[in-house]
Amino acid sequence: MSGSSGPCPGAAFVDEAKRRGAATIYAAxxxxxxxxxxxxxRIRLDVTNPAQIVAAAAVAGDVHVLVNNAGISTSTPLTTGDEENIRREMDTNFYGPLRMIRAFAPALARNGGGAIINVVSALSWFTTPLSGAYSASKAAAWSLADSARLELAAEGTHVVAVHMGLVDTDMSDGIPGPRVAPIDVARAALDAVESGAQEVLADDWAAFIKAGLSLDPAQRYERIFGALAGGARVRR
Incomplete structure (x- = not known):
């Protein structure tokens, strides 16, 4: 099951699932x-609507792979931005996947386990002056993926966190930097499901950010903003 609106278009997951021979695909x-x-x-689903999530889980009771892809970005800073926008981002980007996992985990367990894909972001590991709300929500989503992986392991459910920089979508319009193709994100995510990998670095930018996490924060952000100023031409 894949959401169609978010950091990576759900259509890419649909296309790749078809290519891999999925018997039934639910698009929400x-x-x-x-x-x-x-x-x-097709399923009508707003991940901020608990009743619609419960209804979706009832319809898609034979699911084996859940893709949590819904997301929004309001370009809201945390210290001065509108609190309602911050809540909207947390509700969609963190509570949405949390509700989906809680609703679908029992079906996955009944069906032998399966997998959950959480499409996160390299912005779960750093922030910018205008991405505070988004980064906070994605950091929470990263922690959610780790927690769900540990909590659901006994049920045979595998949880994958997918990190990437800019994906070539409407959400990244106007933001400078190289973009990864949506189909490449979908392929990397589903490859991880098949291989048992727990984390996906879908592009060079995600790998670059992950490699700097051990640095002192001042050094880390000097490195990140230096790359951004230089056009974000990074290499693995």
């Missing part, structure tokens, strides 16, 4: 008419 979106893929079961 707030606006069901926005789902144009053929050969899928």
């Amino acid at each position: 979106a707030r606006n069901i008419d926005s789902i144009t893929a053929t050969g899928v079961e």
Whole structure:
């Protein structure tokens, strides 16, 4: 099951799932008419609506792989930004996947385990003056993936956290820097499900940020902002 709106278009996950021979694909979106893929079961779903999540879990009871891909960005700083925007980002980017995991974990367990893919972000590991709310929500989503992996391991459910820089979507319009193709993110995520990997670094930017986590914060941000000023041309 894949959400169609978020950091990586759900259509990429649908296409890759089809290529790998998935028997049934559930595609979910707030606006069901926005789902144009053929050969899928469409589900109306807003991840901030608990009742719709419960209904979706009831419909897709045979699910084996859950893709948590819904997300929003409001470009809101934490110390001065509108608190309602901060709550909106947390509600969608953290509480949304949390609700989805809690609703679908029993079905995954009944079906033998399966996998959950949480599409996170390299911004779970750093922030900028205008991404405070988004980074905080994605840091929480990263922690959620780790916690869910530990808590659901006994049920045979594997949890994958997918990190990447800019994906070539409407969400990244106007932001300078190289972009990774949505299909490459989807392929890397599903490869991790098949291989048993716990974390995906879907592009060079994610690998660059992850490699700097052991640095002192001042050094880490000097390195990050230096790369941004230089056009973010980084290498693994």
